[in-house]
Amino acid sequence: MIDHITIEVSDLDKSKLFYEKAFAPLGYGLSFGKDGIFWAFDVGTGCLFEIQSTGGKPPLTHLHVAFRAKSKAEVEAFYRAALEAGAKDNGAPGPRPDYAEHYYACFVLDPDGYNIEAMINEPSASSF
Numbered sequence: 001m002i003d004h005i006t007i008e009v010s011d012l013d014k015s016k017l018f019y020e021k022a023f024a025p026l027g028y029g030l031s032f033g034k035d036g037i038f039w040a041f042d043v044g045t046g047c048l049f050e051i052q053s054t055g056g057k058p059p060l061t062h063l064h065v066a067f068r069a070k071s072k073a074e075v076e077a078f079y080r081a082a083l084e085a086g087a088k089d090n091g092a093p094g095p096r097p098d099y100a101e102h103y104y105a106c107f108v109l110d111p112d113g114y115n116i117e118a119m120i121n122e123p124s125a126s127s128f
Contacts, residue, residue, distance in 0.1 A: 001047075001067070001068045002047060002065060002066070002067060002068070003046070003047060003048070003066040003067065003068045003119060003121075004040070004047060004048035004049070004050055004064075004065075004066045005048075005049055005050065005063075005064065005065050005066075006038070006050035006051070006052055006063070006064035006065075006115075007050070007051055007052070007062070007063060007064075008051075008052055008053075008054050008061070008062045008063070009051045009052065009053065009054070010054055012036065012037075012038075012039070012051065012052070012053040015051045016030075016033075016039045016051065019039075019041055019049070019051065020041075023041055023043070026043075027044075028041050028042060028043045028044065028049075029041065029042055030042075031048060033050075036053060037052065037053060038050055038051060038052040038053065039051050050064075052064075061109070061113060061114055061115040062113075062114070063114045063115070064114070064115040064116075064117065065114070065115075065116055065117070066105070066116075066117035066118070066119050067116075067117065067118050067119070068119065068120065069118045069119060069120045070120070071120060072093070072104050072120065074118065074120070075093050075104055075105060075106050075118045075119065075120060076093045076106070078106065078118035079092065079093050079106040079108065079118065082108040082110075082116070083108065086111060087108035087109060087110055087111075087116070088108065088109040089107075089108060089109075090107035090108055090109045090115055091105070091106055091107035091108075091117075092106060093105070093106040094106070096119075099121075100121050102120075102121055102122055102123050103119065103120075103121045104119065104120050104121070105117050105118065105119035105120075106118055106119075
């Protein structure tokens with residue numbers, strides 16, 4: 001299942017206002033973000049649609065997709081399989097406490113340079 005998708009936008013303030021208005025009829029709303037950097041919209045069932053400003057540093061890319069894993073072991077298996085399939089490392093498996101307390105993820109760049117993530121964000125993620 002997709003957890004979140006992040007797209008790069010040319011004007012963050014303009015895009016934030018656009019999505020706030022466009023998502024209102026769908027019941028989607030602004031969830032969190034950082035002024036001048038990115039905004040995340042809750043689009044239901046725990047999934048997020050995120051916009052980011054251009055010119056960001058890695059791991060931010062023009063497109064970012066995060067897939068939910070069921071365990072740390074799945075995150076690590078995804079990482080190994082992706083590298084073996086030709087991906088480039090963009091962040092080895094490990095905790096990401098700056099994202100959330102129980103966030104564990106890895107990042108790879110696909111053949112087009114898009115940032116693909118496998119992640120889990122559950123208290124039980126601390127065990128295999």
